[in-house]
Structure formats: structure tokens, C-alpha cells
Amino acid sequence: MGSTRPLRPRSASTDATSSRRAASSSGCILLPQAVMATAQVLFHRFYCKKSFVRFSAKRVAASCVWLAGKLEESPRRSKHIIFVFHRMECRRENLPIEYLDICSKKYSELRHDLIRTERHLLKEMGFICHVEHPHKFISNYLVTLEAPELTQEAWNLANDSLRTTLCVRFKSEVVACGVVYAAARRRGIALPEDPPWWTVFDADEAGIQEVCRVLAHLYSLPKSEYIPVYKDNDSFTVRRTPEPQVSKESPASAVASDKGTPIPSSSSQEKDSVTKAAPDKVKEKSDDEGKPLPAELNGKQDAAAKLKNEKSELGVDWSRERERERSRGQDRDGRGRDSDRDSRGRDSDRERDRRRRSRERSLGHSDKQRSRRHSSRDRGDYYSSHSSREKDRHRHH
Numbered sequence: 001m002g003s004t005r006p007l008r009p010r011s012a013s014t015d016a017t018s019s020r021r022a023a024s025s026s027g028c029i030l031l032p033q034a035v036m037a038t039a040q041v042l043f044h045r046f047y048c049k050k051s052f053v054r055f056s057a058k059r060v061a062a063s064c065v066w067l068a069g070k071l072e073e074s075p076r077r078s079k080h081i082i083f084v085f086h087r088m089e090c091r092r093e094n095l096p097i098e099y100l101d102i103c104s105k106k107y108s109e110l111r112h113d114l115i116r117t118e119r120h121l122l123k124e125m126g127f128i129c130h131v132e133h134p135h136k137f138i139s140n141y142l143v144t145l146e147a148p149e150l151t152q153e154a155w156n157l158a159n160d161s162l163r164t165t166l167c168v169r170f171k172s173e174v175v176a177c178g179v180v181y182a183a184a185r186r187r188g189i190a191l192p193e194d195p196p197w198w199t200v201f202d203a204d205e206a207g208i209q210e211v212c213r214v215l216a217h218l219y220s221l222p223k224s225e226y227i228p229v230y231k232d233n234d235s236f237t238v239r240r241t242p243e244p245q246v247s248k249e250s251p252a253s254a255v256a257s258d259k260g261t262p263i264p265s266s267s268s269q270e271k272d273s274v275t276k277a278a279p280d281k282v283k284e285k286s287d288d289e290g291k292p293l294p295a296e297l298n299g300k301q302d303a304a305a306k307l308k309n310e311k312s313e314l315g316v317d318w319s320r321e322r323e324r325e326r327s328r329g330q331d332r333d334g335r336g337r338d339s340d341r342d343s344r345g346r347d348s349d350r351e352r353d354r355r356r357r358s359r360e361r362s363l364g365h366s367d368k369q370r371s372r373r374h375s376s377r378d379r380g381d382y383y384s385s386h387s388s389r390e391k392d393r394h395r396h397h
Contacts, residue, residue: 031065032074038131039068040162042121048168049124055117056234058085063117071129082110086236092226095237110236134158134176141180141201145191153183157215164214170207177203178211185212 042064046055062085069075079102090097100107122129138154157179161167166175177198184191191197198208228234 031069031076032072034133035065035068035072035074037133037135037159037162038072039064041131041133041167042068042125042129044165044168046121046124048165050120052229053231055120056230056232058089058234058236059113059117060121061085062236063114063121066114067118067121067129071131078111078114079107082107082114082236086110089236093237098237132172134161134172134179137173137176137201138180141176144200145180145197147184147189147191150180150183150187150189153186154179157182160218161211161215164218166211166214170211173201174203174207175211177201178208179215181208182212182215 039061043061046060046064047057062081066076066078066081083100086100087097089095135155135158138158139151142148142151142154154176158175161175161179166178170178181191181198196205198205
């Protein structure tokens with residue numbers, strides 16, 4: 001079987017392999033196996049588009065585990081993810097396991113980077129994070145083929161296939177058929193080939209052979225090692241680098257000690273003469289510097305006068321501006337007061353009109369009632385006089 005075409009350089013491959021192992025070994029958070037498998041698939045999908053140099057494989061692995069827990073409905077808190085990856089890195093680098101304080105600056109940086117990397121993951125995938133694993137097809141395929149004894153072997157091969165790029169190159173059905181084929185070849189169990197069994201499961205022979213080649217190449221590789229290719233520090237641990245010790249020896253003594261030759265006595269005499277002459281030179285320089293030149297004095301005086309003039313002009317301009325602002329404010333206040341007075345006068349006039357109208361209405365209503373009363377009285381008098389006349393007529397008759 002030939003080797004597969006490498007998708008990444010050697011350094012990035014070893015970097016990715018160790019980070020995928022970190023994602024798979026993060027099951028110590030008591031996560032289901034589906035979460036770890038989903039995290040590995042998300043890791044491969046992200047680095048099919050991005051570079052290991054620009055994005056840290058360690059931080060991306062942690063974000064993939066955190067996002068996969070949400071996708072598989074088994075969410076975990078961010079601090080648990082950070083604590084587990086911090087402890088794993090301490091063990092990997094043989095460092096003393098120290099407690100990571102949640103109030104420390106290191107923890108806050110890790111948490112912000114975890115959230116930011118998760119956003120990068122979602123952005124690159126277009127928020128389409130659905131993952132379909134080959135594991136769920138293996139059991140059905142083996143039941144159909146009547147070979148349940150291959151279940152464990154095929155399951156192990158499917159887990160190992162997540163360390164490669166098969167999950168982003170082939171469908172889950174093709175990968176499931178490939179691991180079943182490889183498991184049958186390992187155990188020496190014959191599967192039906194007339195007609196070929198994989199045609200029933202929508203797979204082709206070329207894809208199955210490629211899956212077997214990739215798995216065989218994976219098992220031929222040595223143990224992976226982490227080779228840092230990220231440009232910045234991506235460690236989950238707090239590394240204390242020792243401070244460089246500054247040598248107090250002079251260059252001449254350092255060169256002499258490197259060569260292994262003793263320093264002659266004449267050098268000490270030269271040093272004494274130099275030390276004696278040094279204070280005299282310092283005094284001369286201080287005297288020279290203390291006596292300013294006349295040209296320099298004139299220049300300094302002119303500059304000081306210019307600064308004073310500019311300051312005075314600025315002060316005058318500033319005072320004028322302030323006076324203008326005050327006058328404008330007073331004008332605005334006067335206008336506002338006048339407008340308030342006008343509005344108050346208008347309101348009072350309106351109130352007066354409204355009261356006058358209400359009075360007129362009330363007076364008109366009372367006049368109507370009085371006229372109605374008078375008319376009713378006149379009618380009563382008329383009817384009463386008419387009735388009395390009729391009575392008198394009847395009496396006379």
C-alpha cells in the first residue's frame with residue numbers, strides 16, 4: 001500500500017497530532033465519546049482553512065472541546081476546560097502541578113482567548129457545525145453482514161481514523177466501510193464479494209482502499225511530539241524564566257579570562273591615571289557648560305519674549321472668547337425669558353377666553369330655561385281661562 005499525500009508539513013502534522021491527542025484525552029472531564037470525536041472533527045475542519053502559525057493548536061483544541069460539548073448537549077464550564085488542559089500540559093512538560101487561580105491574570109487571558117477562538121471556529125464554519133460520525137454505521141453494517149465479532153476491532157479503527165484527515169475527505173459511510181474492511185482483513189474473516197458488499201452501503205472500492213492506506217500509514221508513524229510553530233506563547237502554564245545574570249567584569253578582564261592570560265600590572269597603572277584624569281575632565285566640562293555663550297543668551301531671551309507675547313495674545317483672545325460666550329448666553333437667556341413671558345401671556349389669554357365662553361354658555365342655557373318656563377305658564381293660564389269660560393256658558397244654558 002502506498003503512502004497518502006501529505007496535506008500539511010511535517011512540523012504542523014506532529015503539532016496537530018499531539019493537539020488531537022489532547023482533544024481526545026480531554027475525556028478526563030467525564031465527557032461522552034461523541035463529544036471527543038466531534039471536537040477532533042472540528043479541529044480538522046478548522047485547520048483545513050487556517051494555518052498552524054497563525055492559530056495556536058493548543059488553544060484551538062481547547063475551544064473545539066468546549067464547542068463540541070455544547071453541540072452534543074453535554075456542555076461544560078470554561079474553567080473546567082482550562083483547568084484540565086493546564087494540568088495536562090504540566091504533566092506533559094514534567095512541571096510541578098500548580099493550582100490555577102481563577103482571579104489571576106493568566107486565567108483571565110486563557111478564558112478570553114478560549115471565547116475568541118470559539119468565535120473564529122464558528123465564523124470559519126459558517127455556523128454549520130453538524131458532525132456525522134462513522135461509529136453509528138458500524139453496528140448496522142456488521143449486523144447486516146452477520147459479522148458481530150468485528151465490532152470492537154472496527155470501532156477501534158474508527159477512533160484512530162479521527163487522528164487523520166479521513167473525516168474531512170470522505171463521507172461517514174465510506175469511512176465506516178473502510179474500517180469494517182480493514183477489521184475483516186486483520187481478523188481473517190471473509191465478507192461477501194459477489195456482488196461486493198460495500199455497494200449496498202453507497203461506497204466504492206477506491207474510497208475503501210484509500211481509507212485502509214491512510215490507517216496503515218498512521219500505524220507506521222513513530223510517536224508524535226509537539227513541535228511549536230505558533231509565533232507567540234500559547235502555553236497553558238505559567239513559565240518562570242530565570243533572569244539573565246549580568247557580569248560585572250570589565251571587557252578587558254573578560255577577554256583575558258577567556259584567553260587564560262593574566263592581566264599585566266601596567267594595566268592597573270593605566271587605570272589609576274585614567275581615574276585621576278577623569279575628575280579633572282568632568283570639572284572642565286561642567287565649567288564650560290556652566291558658562292553660556294552670548295549668542296545663546298540672546299536666542300534664549302528672544303524665545304522667552306516670544307513665548308510671553310504668545311501667551312499674552314492667547315490670554316487676550318481667550319478672554320474675548322469668554323466675553324462673547326457670556327454675551328451670547330445672556331442674549332439666549334433674555335430670549336428665553338421673553339418667550340416664557342409670551343407663552344405665559346398666551347396661556348392666560350386662552351384661559352380667559354375659555355372662562356368667558358363657559359360663562360356665556362351657562363347664561364344662554366339659563367335664559368332658555370326661563371323662556372321655557374314662561375311659555376309653559378302662559379299656556380296654563382290660557383287653558384285655565386278657556387275652561388272657566390266654557391263652564392260659564394254651560395251654566396247660562
